[in-house]
Amino acid sequence: FPQGTEQKLKANKSSVQTALNRAAVLSNEKYRGVKFILDQDNLKICANNPSKESAEEEVPVDYAGDSFEIGFNISYVQESLSVISNNEVxxxxxxxxxxCLVKNIDDESLIHVIMPMRL
Structure with missing residues (x-):
């Protein structure tokens, strides 16, 4: 598992999935990149493609860490969320x-590790 200072974000799984599904429509078909922009109690999910089309979705979350951006393959995040049974992630x-670690709040035996990607 990754080492270092942890910054934890808790969110409604359905809200994140809905935002990812909308952003996936306009993500680059080849690389499937999506950017997470974290800020105080807010997660902005951004995707774009070579046709200069873009999507931005904001999801209210429980987050009190430092503001930063991180990129992921949107398919990996969607697949990880699809197997979490709880509605909070x-x-x-x-x-x-x-x-990044993705955890099921009620089942500590389920932990996914998702590698970031440069966008």
Whole structure:
């Protein structure tokens, strides 16, 4: 698992999934990149494609860490969320260049590690 200072974000899984599904429509078909922009109690999900089309979705979250941006393959995040049974999910970040943990709040045995990507 990644090491360092943890920055935890808790969110409604359905809200994040809905925002990701909308952003996926306009993400680059080849690389499937999506940017998470974290700020105080807010997660902005951004995607764009070579046709200069873009999507931005904001999701209210429980987050009190430092503001930063991190990129992921949108498919990996969607797949991770699809197997979490609880409707609340926790993302644990270790900065913008380290992998992220995705946890089921009720089942600590389920932890996914998602590597970031440069966007």
């Amino acid at each position: 926790e993302f644990v970040f270790f900065g913008s260049e380290n992998s």
